[in-house]
Amino acid sequence: MELLLAMFLLVLTVFVAMAFYYEHPKAEIPHGFSQRRKLYFFHYVLNFGFGLAKVLEKLGITSEVYFLRAAMDGIPPLKDKHLFIRDLRFEKVKVRIYQPKIPTTGERRGIVYLHGGVGQFGSIRAYERTCRYFARKSNSVVVSVGYRLAPEHPYPTQFEDCLTATIHFMRTAQDYGVDPSRIIICGDSSGGTLTAAVAQALVNRRDLPKLRAQILIYPFLQCMDFNLPSYQQNHGVPILLKERTLALGLKYFNKDLSIMDGIFNGCHIPEDLQLKYQKWVNPDYIPQEFKTRGYKPRKRFNSFSKELYTLVKSMLDPFFSPLLAEDSVIAKLPEAFILTCELDVLRDDGLLYKKRLEDHGIKVTWCHLEEGFHGTVFLALCGELVAFRSGNKGLEKIVNFLRLM
Template structure:
């Protein structure tokens, strides 16, 4: 019995060691980041799960993404006495509706929440605490969208699911005590991508109310230049490492990871697109204070037509909303953009902020000077939470209440 137990312990420890070998990028934890020791611990655990997922896939037990999803579901919170919570379907898409129990003098603001996870690993349950926090603190009705995930449902299924639920919510808002003129589209990370894309798609709709606002929380908005200042400065800062971000993006688009090196170098972008998008996607548009931690102008490798053809989906507006035409951008609703200093996609948010402002769209900007990508996911987890995330979410709540 003791021998068998010893063998099991050794096997488990060997598996853990092998998992970390597979996922062992050297993280850089800047001293300026919020609670660096805690962040390193969280990063270690996340790396371990990714490593175990890779081993399980190699052994034929299950796909890597399935193990990661299971881990990231999170611990369900206690029953909430302040909210009515219902699981429903909007346009055949699973949603969870959070409604404050306290009576309201009139119709409330509605928030359609599009979760992150690069189209593969997010879920309603994973964002349960985030959505409860927003509904409770802002006294709004929150609808979290459980859009279908890749690879079972290939891109751009996720966009179409989110657009369908937005249309349904706008048409039935009063059924949930929501003013149809005060519906906000909100999302974090790749959910911010979906938020921008959905708002752009709704611009031409004359049969629906216009969204009151869009909230993008450290959004991923472009796949052309992975050598902007924030990608250079924060490429090894948890929780979203530069290489992992590109790898997950390729997996989301069902592309081979062998394309990653050329994409990181910018070889997938033809000269005509560089000229067309240069005015919008230029390091010159990044304020100088965001370059003080270091930045070196990157010279892309030679263009590869084959790589461009294989990566062409990355240039679609549903994946690359930063580069929508001015005629669309100028019609977008008021925006709230959250950026984090220690985040690879920080500059995506800064560039979209400039695009919106240049086109006359009001923008409320909150910059978390000690924040990092993913800090909001751990909100409402007690000692595991990061103060920078709670402060940032407080600014989101204040924005919602002020509309």
């Protein structure tokens, strides 16, 4: 029996190894990166996980999405003697609240945290360390939102849950010892997308206090142009490869991956919208210093496919592509902290959003991590084996910003 089990595990390992070598491109990490070997190692471990998830789904053991969710959740941390931690529901949305035990005079600031995971992965448990860290280090009350995930709950359920939870907290903030005028909304990756979208949805609400600030950590902000300088330069940099970015987005919307090439070539945008959006999404607005690692301009207009546009036009909605919101909305947004990473395909999304906010007189605190890559802030609290110096620096900058709010 033990021999059979060992043989099965061996065959499975070979199968997975073949899967991730054939299906995943080799990582392309710049030579100047100081923790290059460590990032290579993490890249191959991650690809092994993706490959194993595919194999387990084909064998009927578990679905790919469930396996990846479990892997991202990881091992929960031990109890925290410095925080009161409670699981509640805001309306029908699961939340976890972290309140410092240290006495304070007056009311604290509140942080609504929206986790990443492309609407399919991530959870309150996966971001337990992140939310505990911000609560302790900034002496804030943190609300971690456990929004429902796709594919069980299709888009825009995720946005709707985040908006519902945020509004509920804004209305009841004082019940948790929070000053309603000091509520900050924060998120990383697709959580940054949700953060930007929720902040936009609240700009005209007169029945609620104004958000104090928004914190966007390497956010995805537009589904128009996948050939910006950062996409060209970092297409092979872990962990968010260029193809993986769009593939995960299409899975989120339950679309077939066969349309990827058309989107990469810009065939999903009609000419009138290209003319409109290029006011906001334009490589000409990316500072020259971010093009020195290489950039080849693409022709502005490609062959438009009405069929493709019909399939993906919901991905151009500001709920999913906040960079495409109207100027009248952008002009009313709260102060922002935007974190970008040099080695991230989403770098230029953050740079373009920074420009739009500043053009409308919105104060922006910008943190750029020269050796940062997508996911580095999340990994900083997941143990020394996967923590990188850039992530620690990012956490420090975020906490410094919070303490000023």
